[in-house]
Amino acid sequence: xxxxxxxxxxxxxxxxxxxxxxxxxxxxxxxxxxxxxxxxxxxxxxxxxxxxxxxxxxxxxxxxxxxxxxxxxxxxxxxxxxxxxxxxxxxxxxxxxxxxxxxxxxxxxxxxxxxxxxxxxxxxxxxxxxxxxxxxxxxxxxxxxxxxxxxxxxxxxxxxxxxxxxxxxxxxxxxxxxxxxxxxxxxxxxxxxxxxxxxxxxxxxxxxxxxxxxxxxxxxxxxxxxxxxxxxxxxxxxxxxxxxxxxxxxxxxxxxxxxxxxxxxxxxxxxxxxxxxxxxxxxxxxxxxxxxxxxxxxxxxxxxxx
Amino acid sequence: xxxxxxxxxxxxxxxxxxxxxxxxxxxxxxxxxxxxxxxxxxxxxxxxxxxxxxxxxxxxxxxxxxxxxxxxxxxxxxxxxxxxxxxxxxxxxxxxxxxxxxxxxxxxxxxxxxxxxxxxxxxxxxxxxxxxxxxxxxxxxxxxxxxxxxxxxxxxxxxxxxxxxxxxxxxxxxxxxxxxxxxxxxxxxxxxxxxxxxxxxxxxxxxxxxxxxxxxxxxxxxxxxxxxxxxxxxxxxxxxxxxxxxxxxxxxxxxxxxxxxxxxxxxxxxxxxxxxxxxxxxxxxxxxxxxxxxxxxx
Numbered sequence: 001x002x003x004x005x006x007x008x009x010x011x012x013x014x015x016x017x018x019x020x021x022x023x024x025x026x027x028x029x030x031x032x033x034x035x036x037x038x039x040x041x042x043x044x045x046x047x048x049x050x051x052x053x054x055x056x057x058x059x060x061x062x063x064x065x066x067x068x069x070x071x072x073x074x075x076x077x078x079x080x081x082x083x084x085x086x087x088x089x090x091x092x093x094x095x096x097x098x099x100x101x102x103x104x105x106x107x108x109x110x111x112x113x114x115x116x117x118x119x120x121x122x123x124x125x126x127x128x129x130x131x132x133x134x135x136x137x138x139x140x141x142x143x144x145x146x147x148x149x150x151x152x153x154x155x156x157x158x159x160x161x162x163x164x165x166x167x168x169x170x171x172x173x174x175x176x177x178x179x180x181x182x183x184x185x186x187x188x189x190x191x192x193x194x195x196x197x198x199x200x201x202x203x204x205x206x207x208x209x210x211x212x213x214x215x216x217x218x219x220x221x222x223x224x225x226x227x228x229x230x231x232x233x234x235x236x237x238x239x240x241x242x243x244x245x246x247x248x249x250x251x252x253x254x255x256x257x258x259x260x261x262x263x264x265x266x267x268x269x270x271x272x273x274x275x276x277x278x279x280x281x282x283x284x285x286x287x288x289x290x291x292x293x294x295x296x297x298x299x300x301x302x303x304x305x306x
Numbered sequence: 307x308x309x310x311x312x313x314x315x316x317x318x319x320x321x322x323x324x325x326x327x328x329x330x331x332x333x334x335x336x337x338x339x340x341x342x343x344x345x346x347x348x349x350x351x352x353x354x355x356x357x358x359x360x361x362x363x364x365x366x367x368x369x370x371x372x373x374x375x376x377x378x379x380x381x382x383x384x385x386x387x388x389x390x391x392x393x394x395x396x397x398x399x400x401x402x403x404x405x406x407x408x409x410x411x412x413x414x415x416x417x418x419x420x421x422x423x424x425x426x427x428x429x430x431x432x433x434x435x436x437x438x439x440x441x442x443x444x445x446x447x448x449x450x451x452x453x454x455x456x457x458x459x460x461x462x463x464x465x466x467x468x469x470x471x472x473x474x475x476x477x478x479x480x481x482x483x484x485x486x487x488x489x490x491x492x493x494x495x496x497x498x499x500x501x502x503x504x505x506x507x508x509x510x511x512x513x514x515x516x517x518x519x520x521x522x523x524x525x526x527x528x529x530x531x532x533x534x535x536x537x538x539x540x541x542x543x544x545x546x547x548x549x550x551x552x553x554x555x556x557x558x559x560x561x562x563x564x565x566x567x568x569x570x571x572x573x574x575x576x577x578x579x580x581x582x583x584x585x586x587x588x589x590x591x592x593x594x595x596x597x598x599x600x601x602x603x604x
Binding site: 029090092094097103116275279290294 | 336347405409427529554558
């Protein structure tokens with residue numbers, strides 16, 4: 001009897017030991033991703049930091065790596081993002097509000113929901129093919145800022161819709177009932193209560209979607225963005241009336257990730273340094289946007305207590 | 307009280323509801339648009355190339371003087387990088403999920419999860435740079451026969467990139483297992499490890515399988531990492547040391563060139579696109595179906 005008790009204790013000790021080993025393995029595997037991020041950042045910094053200067057942001061691409069810069073790329077990215085936001089934000093937030101507040105539970109709403117889930121899983125390059133067939137050739141927008149921006153807008157639409165819905169779903173029903181009890185119409189309830197309460201979550205979703213769009217390369221390549229552009233699109237702001245100019249929508253363009261891709265694919269090592277520098281700029285842009293999104297989410301979660 | 311149909315308020319309400327509904331219905335038009343564009347252009351393609359040759363051919367040289375259109379090398383390349391990625395992402399993702407949901411202290415989990423989510427925020431072109439210029443040279447010191455472009459290095463990076471995704475879907479599945487099942491196991495004297503592997507994983511199996519399947523779908527659709535680091539060689543092989551080409555990177559390669567609209571080469575990217583779309587769609591559908599079963603289980 002005594003022996004078996006000892007055996008039992010031994011067994012228990014062994015199991016506890018395995019448990020500890022697994023906890024350690026779990027910790028290691030959790031940190032693998034973080035280590036990768038750190039190494040990635042250090043590697044980019046070592047290669048690219050030397051190329052980052054004021055001149056790098058104000059020069060056009062060039063045959064000579066030391067002269068080359070990202071002026072046309074970052075201007076292009078900004079313009080494309082304007083189009084993307086202008087298309088994806090109203091459509092995405094509108095669809096989210098409709099599905100949460102207005103839609104009746106029937107097969108059609110169900111179909112829309114399944115469809116949005118499914119769109120979120122479609123590879124980005126397929127959106128590029130859609131934009132190529134539809135915007136470039138069918139609507140004849142050409143290989144322009146407008147085409148690129150719309151392609152990215154379609155791509156991030158599911159992200160914006162899902163974030164909007166999640167934010168609205170967190171609002172308790174008592175809020176709606178209170179508004180209806182005071183005689184507010186549905187739209188008044190949405191406009192004065194639902195949107196202000198959920199704006200934190202909606203903004204988070206929009207920012208995450210936009211940061212994804214900034215880094216997206218494949219659909220932009222497919223719609224035929226150029227890799228070498230040594231001029232800027234016409235300025236959207238004019239000194240004379242009506243002060244706004246929409247010619248830039250139809251201009252050919254390049255964006256940051258494409259400029260980086262172009263430099264990576266060249267055999268010369270000097271261009272790889274430029275790629276690393278462009279990578280740093282891209283990474284800082286997307287990580288800052290994500291940090292902002294996390295901050296907004298955190299702040300709003302703290303502020304609102306139902 | 308009867309509704310005044312023509313009151314100003316009623317008209318505005320109806321108009322707003324209508325426009326909100328239109329924006330929701332718009333998402334269906336996107337799907338229809340994708341299906342229409344892919345089918346329209348690839349039907350033109352299949353008029354010239356018999357679909358049987360396309361699906362069974364093992365040589366893909368559409369840009370050569372004597373073109374051959376067998377899609378299998380591209381499918382093989384896609385599956386090869388996907389296999390490498392998933393064999394990294396599944397174990398690491400699952401172990402991370404178990405660790406975060408069962409072992410890690412609350413504070414650690416709350417700090418680590420947002421950092422892990424950043425892995426998905428990094429632009430894929432940056433990962434491509436990293437795979438080609440950092441990881442491949444490093445791996446070449448271990449495997450001497452590894453070529454400069456290969457399926458291994460982009461596959462590994464892709465795998466770590468989808469870890470947070472696989473991890474969070476698995477974690478949702480583990481969290482859906484009711485507490486009393488865990489408590490039952492602990493009451494029998496089981497350690498956390500035994501509970502995790504003998505109780506939680508079997509109970510959450512369909513959710514974990516969903517994570518696995520949807521991870522595969524992500525890896526199949528990933529473009530820039532393979533376009534940069536895997537080479538552009540349609541190679542019918544299962545050897546991850548060699549350069550290959552995937553469906554996605556073929557589309558990139560053709561789009562970079564200046565192909566006139568309407569040529570057979572132009573239509574090949576839509577044919578490759580439809581194969582890619584069907585592959586990811588079927589994995590996604592299986593994944594959704596499995597994920598739905600989590601909620602039905604208890």
